[in-house]
Amino acid sequence: MNDSPLTALAVRAVGVEKQFATKGGTVNALAGVDLEVVAGEFVSLIGPSGCGKSTLMRLIADLDQPTGGEIEVFGKTAARARQDQDYGIAFQQAGLLPWRTVEANIALPLELHGIAKKERAARVAELAAMVGLSDFTSHYPDQLSGGMQQRVAIARALAEDAKLLLMDEPFGALDEMTRERMQTELARIASETGAAVVFVTHSIPEAVFLSERVVVMSARPGRISQIVDVPLGDARTEQLREAPEFFDRVTAVREALHGAPVERANER
Numbered sequence: 001m002n003d004s005p006l007t008a009l010a011v012r013a014v015g016v017e018k019q020f021a022t023k024g025g026t027v028n029a030l031a032g033v034d035l036e037v038v039a040g041e042f043v044s045l046i047g048p049s050g051c052g053k054s055t056l057m058r059l060i061a062d063l064d065q066p067t068g069g070e071i072e073v074f075g076k077t078a079a080r081a082r083q084d085q086d087y088g089i090a091f092q093q094a095g096l097l098p099w100r101t102v103e104a105n106i107a108l109p110l111e112l113h114g115i116a117k118k119e120r121a122a123r124v125a126e127l128a129a130m131v132g133l134s135d136f137t138s139h140y141p142d143q144l145s146g147g148m149q150q151r152v153a154i155a156r157a158l159a160e161d162a163k164l165l166l167m168d169e170p171f172g173a174l175d176e177m178t179r180e181r182m183q184t185e186l187a188r189i190a191s192e193t194g195a196a197v198v199f200v201t202h203s204i205p206e207a208v209f210l211s212e213r214v215v216v217m218s219a220r221p222g223r224i225s226q227i228v229d230v231p232l233g234d235a236r237t238e239q240l241r242e243a244p245e246f247f248d249r250v251t252a253v254r255e256a257l258h259g260a261p262v263e264r265a266n267e268r
Helices: 053-060 078-083 102-112 117-130 146-157 176-193 204-210 238-242 244-257
Strands: 009-022 025-038 042-046 068-073 088-090 164-168 196-200 213-217 224-229
Touching: 009 053, 009 196, 025 053, 025 196, 025 224, 042 053, 042 204, 053 068, 053 164, 053 196, 068 078, 088 146, 102 117, 102 146, 117 146, 117 176, 146 176, 176 204, 176 238, 196 204, 204 238, 204 244, 213 244, 224 244, 238 244
Parallel strands: 042 196, 042 213, 088 164, 164 196
Antiparallel strands: 009 025, 009 068, 213 224
């Protein structure tokens, strides 16, 4: 990791505000959001519906612009980071092109940026192996399960060696068993790649299982009410789900969502 002041942070948000004009008047979606995500760190955003979790994600991704404040991604403006392909993004729907195979879907960002065919094929093979789909590269999306489709979407998001993954409820549409398997896979992939992850979820256990810190947001206008540390180590295995310390952190996040002060909560 480069430890210079600019690149040690994957994301830096300072005084971020977002307002939307509607027929009924102005809606304050975000107010005074300050957040830092260290390179290589896994951070989840959680809060009630409408609190601005996805809005904040979109601002980081430069899919929308803040009304006030500023956002930096690896020391750059969000717009510059998007142009430089510094991050990958995955949504609740995998968004795969149905007429392209798994291999071709993963390769799409590389094609768009003119990567040579031989280099592209090697990178796709590496990513397919990473997400456990080496035997399915010639399949089409409608031949895959929902969990497999999401693995393709994650591989595509990582195609250009992104050091930041932005994920907006990517497992929200999956059944519980598949969702837990995907959480384990994502924890492994994030560890192997060293990518920072900003992950939006409504699930407290999911946030705790995956994250080093859980950012708890208040109802609209969205503010960061507490940040709960999750010191559960790097090995996020299935056994962790039954550990007392896991349930302790689940309780801590639940209490933070209900407005109670949380022991060891850490606001940066």
